Amino acid sequence: MSQRITVVEKILGANERLAETNRLALDQAGVFGLNLMASPGAGKTSLIEHTIRRLADRYQIAVVDGDVATSIDADRAAAAGAQAVQINTGGECHLDAVMLQEALAQLDLPSIDLLIVENVGNLICPANFQLGTHKSVLIASVPEGDDKPYKYPGMYQGVDALVINKIDLQPYIDFDMDYFRRGVEALNPGLVTFPLSCRTGQGLEDWLAWVGEWVERGR
Amino acid sequence: MSQRITVVEKILGANERLAETNRLALDQAGVFGLNLMASPGAGKTSLIEHTIRRLADRYQIAVVDGDVATSIDADRAAAAGAQAVQINTGGECHLDAVMLQEALAQLDLPSIDLLIVENVGNLICPANFQLGTHKSVLIASVPEGDDKPYKYPGMYQGVDALVINKIDLQPYIDFDMDYFRRGVEALNPGLVTFPLSCRTGQGLEDWLAWVGEWVERGR
Numbered sequence: 001m002s003q004r005i006t007v008v009e010k011i012l013g014a015n016e017r018l019a020e021t022n023r024l025a026l027d028q029a030g031v032f033g034l035n036l037m038a039s040p041g042a043g044k045t046s047l048i049e050h051t052i053r054r055l056a057d058r059y060q061i062a063v064v065d066g067d068v069a070t071s072i073d074a075d076r077a078a079a080a081g082a083q084a085v086q087i088n089t090g091g092e093c094h095l096d097a098v099m100l101q102e103a104l105a106q107l108d109l110p111s112i113d114l115l116i117v118e119n120v121g122n123l124i125c126p127a128n129f130q131l132g133t134h135k136s137v138l139i140a141s142v143p144e145g146d147d148k149p150y151k152y153p154g155m156y157q158g159v160d161a162l163v164i165n166k167i168d169l170q171p172y173i174d175f176d177m178d179y180f181r182r183g184v185e186a187l188n189p190g191l192v193t194f195p196l197s198c199r200t201g202q203g204l205e206d207w208l209a210w211v212g213e214w215v216e217r218g219r
Numbered sequence: 220m221s222q223r224i225t226v227v228e229k230i231l232g233a234n235e236r237l238a239e240t241n242r243l244a245l246d247q248a249g250v251f252g253l254n255l256m257a258s259p260g261a262g263k264t265s266l267i268e269h270t271i272r273r274l275a276d277r278y279q280i281a282v283v284d285g286d287v288a289t290s291i292d293a294d295r296a297a298a299a300g301a302q303a304v305q306i307n308t309g310g311e312c313h314l315d316a317v318m319l320q321e322a323l324a325q326l327d328l329p330s331i332d333l334l335i336v337e338n339v340g341n342l343i344c345p346a347n348f349q350l351g352t353h354k355s356v357l358i359a360s361v362p363e364g365d366d367k368p369y370k371y372p373g374m375y376q377g378v379d380a381l382v383i384n385k386i387d388l389q390p391y392i393d394f395d396m397d398y399f400r401r402g403v404e405a406l407n408p409g410l411v412t413f414p415l416s417c418r419t420g421q422g423l424e425d426w427l428a429w430v431g432e433w434v435e436r437g438r
Contacts (some may be wrong), residue, residue, distance in 0.1 A: 039259040040371065041363025042344050068343060069372050091373070093312055093343040094295055122341055123259050124287060124312040143362035143385065152259065153288050154310070166362065167396025199393075
């Protein structure tokens with residue numbers, strides 16, 4: 001991560017200014033930050049569990065979990081071996097930079113290499129709120145259907161990588177991968193994509209290699 | 220903060236008053252109104268298609284479709300044989316009573332028996348906005364996971380019926396139906412529930428009978 005402080009003299013929304021503050025805190029501590037977004041049940045928490053279990057011997061990992069009501073996800077992340085901070089958003093359908101700032105204050109950032117933020121399950125509003133993380137990743141899943149890029153363009157346009165989870169279910173579902181990928185390509189040309197299954201483990205290696213590469217760059 | 224709460228309360232108050240106006244318009248025309256809510260990809264549109272195809276010989280059906288960007292769902296409803304009105308919400312993550320009022324103005328209500336509103340795919344905000352329909356139905360789906368009642372209590376508390384879709388996928392997914400149902404029962408005791416599969420048709424009869432019974436009562 002660049003350690004340079006870029007002074008940007010332009011009017012930014014309050015959230016974006018705070019997101020920049022968060023980014024600076026991550027950069028100064030050498031933390032690579034990931035913002036994971038998805039529909040409810042696409043497999044965010046499962047992917048986080050696998051990522052922690054497979055990378056915990058190389059990196060110190062922390063998870064910030066945004067949830068409407070419970071700490072189920074944070075508990076799973078902690079059980080998998082990460083520092084975990086729960087944000088209960090109350091009724092909010094997305095995280096924002098203020099919420100992440102409060103969560104970061106509860107972590108010992110210099111000891112952390114990888115911060116994974118699990119956003120609230122929602123394909124709309126999370127795309128509109130920068131948090132200050134370095135990369136935004138969308139987790140789609142086969143049972144959601146192949147029309148989702150067409151229906152949630154804002155989300156698909158704004159991300160840096162796409163995970164297509166639950167590919168083990170393809171034989172049992174009418175999911176046209178070509179139609180899905182054409183929609184993605186139209187919105188976000190060349191988007192790096194990881195088809196995988198958290199259940200079978202298929203495809204996880206490429207995802208872990210991508211995350212690892214970015215963590216190394218940020219150190 | 221308290222200023223913000225006051226504004227939110229005023230918005231919700233105005234929405235509820237308008238929802239009552241919508242309800243009155245439906246009642247006067249003898250229309251039974253359903254508000255279908257779900258996560259993206261749970262199968263709202265598929266269930267609507269099946270409902271139209273199976274009930275269209277007995278009832279005049281209209282569909283109001285809320286979507287962020289496209290008319291894919293409204294097109295599918297129209298193809299299945301219903302009057303269809305599309306609401307493109309722009310960036311909004313839920314429908315509200317104003318949007319439904321505008322949609323109702325495009326329909327010939329006295330000729331309609333059943334109005335199905337397909338809300339925006341989201342398990343959070345749609346629960347907070349009354350539309351004026353008579354019954355709210357949540358469509359859950361097996362691949363979303365068995366923890367959803369625990370994670371989205373507001374949605375599960377506020378509905379009059381629950382569809383559990385994609386039960387044909389149960390053999391391929393770790394979904395504990397007892398755990399799921401215990402969560403539902405704690406939040407919404409005695410909730411009428413329809414486990415079904417739009418893909419295989421299993422369980423559709425009970426759902427169609429329930430809808431038909433309410434349409435008859437509303438006539």
